[in-house]
Amino acid sequence: MTFIRTLRGDIKPQDLGFTYAHEHIVCRPPYWVEKQESDLLLDDKEKSMLDVEDFKRHGGKAIVDASAVDYGRDVQAVHAISEELNIHIVGTAGFNKSFLWEASIKEELKPLIGNYQTYTEWIDTASINDLAAFVVREVEEGLEGTRYKAGQVKFGTGYNRITPLEVKTLQAVARAHHETKAPLHSHTEAGTMALEQIELLKKENVDLSFMSFGHMDRNPDPYYHGQIAKTGAYLCFDGIAKIKYAPESTRIQCILELVKKGYENQILVSGDTARKTYFKHYDYGLGLEYIIAKWVPRFIDDATKQGFDGEGLIRKFFIDNPARCFAFK
Known part of the structure; x- marks a missing residue:
């Protein structure tokens, strides 16, 4: 049976609707x-909900929340938003990139993973199978001990390198994928190391049609994108509206180059709005409504x-x- 797992339960793929593929x-x-970087803390459930409501008002139906355990997700708050707005939200099990692991583990997590002080200590000390078992539990039982289950599994790597601990989490997530059949997603810092990730995934016998690679527009290289796409994987262009990295014309042309090569069925689009300054209702940014309300018409006009x-x-x-992409098969 094919289904998509949301925080409110499993649904049919055809019921997912208009979806942002990577948000927080x-x-x-x-x-x-710990660094006191307030801009990177989405810490007001009501303000976040107003932005999600804007997205829904323009026709949005679903959001993939890519916040893994090391990214400080608030599972209860995100589930409440899903319930209150009647919108599908897909949660994420797994891990992000290694520099985030220097941080302290919150006390509430320790009964689930052991009395480790930092994520680095946990990942370094635990076996691959122990890490995989934690990810499996988050998919099959619930995120962080709740009853709200993850709908994808995630790993990540840093800029132009993959550390030994990042290899370890990739292997653990791959094993969890094999056990649960959950779709996989990866963080690629600045769009780098996807091809190297692919080689590691092949060693884990992962079918790359289950895989989506994030931040592809941070590395606007059509040849590179084509090399990834020919494996059957999905490419997520999730930096829409971030003009500090590239103009929208660059992103659109990268997407259309993939379409020319016949890969239009492997493209995902989102905004990765992980800062207060990206949100309309935190700090007067463009907000979650921007892609569906402004970028989509621009893309249609340009592509046409x-x-x-x-x-x-x-x-x-x-x-x-x-x-x-987000279906369990």
Whole structure:
């Protein structure tokens, strides 16, 4: 049976609807808490909910919350938003990148993982199978001891390198994927190391059609994107609106280059809005409504003028592709 696992339960893929594939909704990453980086703390459930409500008002139906355990997710708050707004939210099990692991582990987690002081200590000390078992529990039983289950598993690597502990979490997440059949997602710092991740995943016998690679637009290299796409994996262009990294024209052209090569069924789009300054209701940013309300019409216009079926591509990127990518098969 094919299904998508949301925080409110399993649904049919065709019921997912218009989906943002990589966002953060309510989270307090311990690393950024300790660094007192307030901008990176999405710590007000009501303000986050107002942005999600904006997304829904424009026709949005689902959001994949990519906040893993080391990113300080607030499972109860995100589930409450899902319930109050009647919107699908997919939760994430697994891990992020290694520099975040220097932070302290909150006391509430220690009964679930052991009396480790930092994420680095936990990941270094625990066996791969122990880490995999933790990820499996989050998919099959619930995130952080709740009854709200994860709908994808995640690992991450740093900029232009993969540390031994990042290899370890990749292996653990791959094993959890094999046991649960949950789809996989990866953090690629600045869009790097996806091809190296692929080689490691192949050693773990992972079918790459279950895999989505994040932050692809941080590395706007069409050849690189093509090399990833030919493995069957999904590419997530999740930096929409972040003009400090590249103009929208660059992102759109990278996406259309993949379409020209026949990979339109492997493209996902989102915003990775992980700062207060990206949210409308925290700090007057563009907000979660920006992509669906402003970027989508711009993409349709631009793609159509270049001879593409802009509206058809939008349906693929936000409805059809997520329905396949995030399915347990």
